[in-house]
Amino acid sequence: MFEGVPLNWFLIVATLMFFIGIYGFLVRKNLITMLMSLELILNSVNINFVAFNKLLYPQHLEGMFFTVFIIAVAAAEASVAIAIIINIYRRLVNIDVEKMEEMKY
Amino acid sequence: MTNNQFMFFIFSAIIVVFSILTVTSRRILRAATFLLFVLVSTAGLYFMLRFNFLAAIQLTLYAGGIVVLIIFSILLTSHIGAKLEMPALTKKIFAFFAAAAGATLCILTIIKYRFPETSIVSGRTSIDDIGKALVNTGKFGYALPFEVISILLLAAMIGSIVIAKKRKD
Numbered sequence: 387m388f389e390g391v392p393l394n395w396f397l398i399v400a401t402l403m404f405f406i407g408i409y410g411f412l413v414r415k416n417l418i419t420m421l422m423s424l425e426l427i428l429n430s431v432n433i434n435f436v437a438f439n440k441l442l443y444p445q446h447l448e449g450m451f452f453t454v455f456i457i458a459v460a461a462a463e464a465s466v467a468i469a470i471i472i473n474i475y476r477r478l479v480n481i482d483v484e485k486m487e488e489m490k491y
Numbered sequence: 492m493t494n495n496q497f498m499f500f501i502f503s504a505i506i507v508v509f510s511i512l513t514v515t516s517r518r519i520l521r522a523a524t525f526l527l528f529v530l531v532s533t534a535g536l537y538f539m540l541r542f543n544f545l546a547a548i549q550l551t552l553y554a555g556g557i558v559v560l561i562i563f564s565i566l567l568t569s570h571i572g573a574k575l576e577m578p579a580l581t582k583k584i585f586a587f588f589a590a591a592a593g594a595t596l597c598i599l600t601i602i603k604y605r606f607p608e609t610s611i612v613s614g615r616t617s618i619d620d621i622g623k624a625l626v627n628t629g630k631f632g633y634a635l636p637f638e639v640i641s642i643l644l645l646a647a648m649i650g651s652i653v654i655a656k657k658r659k660d
């Protein structure tokens with residue numbers, strides 16, 4: 387309970403966000419929109435870490451540091467993914483996963 | 492209903508509604524803008540929990556950096572007004588049932604479980620503590636993951652430059 391807001395509420399919001407991200411990842415065909423769904427998933431995990439840290443162990447900072455590292459990994463992942471997407475677009479003029487059949491050079 | 496609960500409901504409503512719009516919008520640039528709204532209201536949740544430093548990181552790195560990167564690559568790879576084609580109905584239905592089954596299972600488990608109440612009330616975390624913990628090698632110190640993440644960022648930077656570079660052949 388944090389000033390009237392129970393831990394469960396944070397977890398429920400994060401769960402909804404996570405599974406909306408899963409839905410988007412399954413349904414979308416464009417590579418950039420799939421990347422956006424991945425960002426949603428990572429962000430929902432961050433909410434979980436932060437809520438657990440604040441509401442169960444407020445004297446430590448473990449959840450906060452995990453969140454900082456996840457944000458850094460997400461930034462690295464997004465930059466590499468976008469480099470790959472731009473390279474694929476340059477070769478195939480298309481970033482649909484279903485039309486992308488030749489992955490070898 | 493307290494003020495805090497009211498703000499929580501506003502933020503969570505924004506998060507859920509705009510997440511759905513992000514994965515269903517047919518215009519890709521709009522989807523990126525909706526993702527920006529989701530990330531900003533997540534930063535609002537962090538502010539509500541008094542993680543001011545983390546909320547600032549969320550705003551600058553996620554909302555400022557990653558979304559701008561995504562929008563940049565959208566502008567490079569597709570037309571602004573281009574509409575994505577609709578996914579097949581069967582695919583939509585199966586994906587919806589997969590997501591809904593997972594969500595209901597998790598939410599039922601979360602509602603049933605009673606978390607222990609903590610009596611320790613802490614204020615906001617100071618930048619001082621964060622900086623000391625980040626370079627501390629002892630207990631509750633994060634020097635090693637800090638170094639690992641710096642090497643990861645360097646490798647990602649070099650890798651993305653090499654991948655996106657134009658080849659002369």
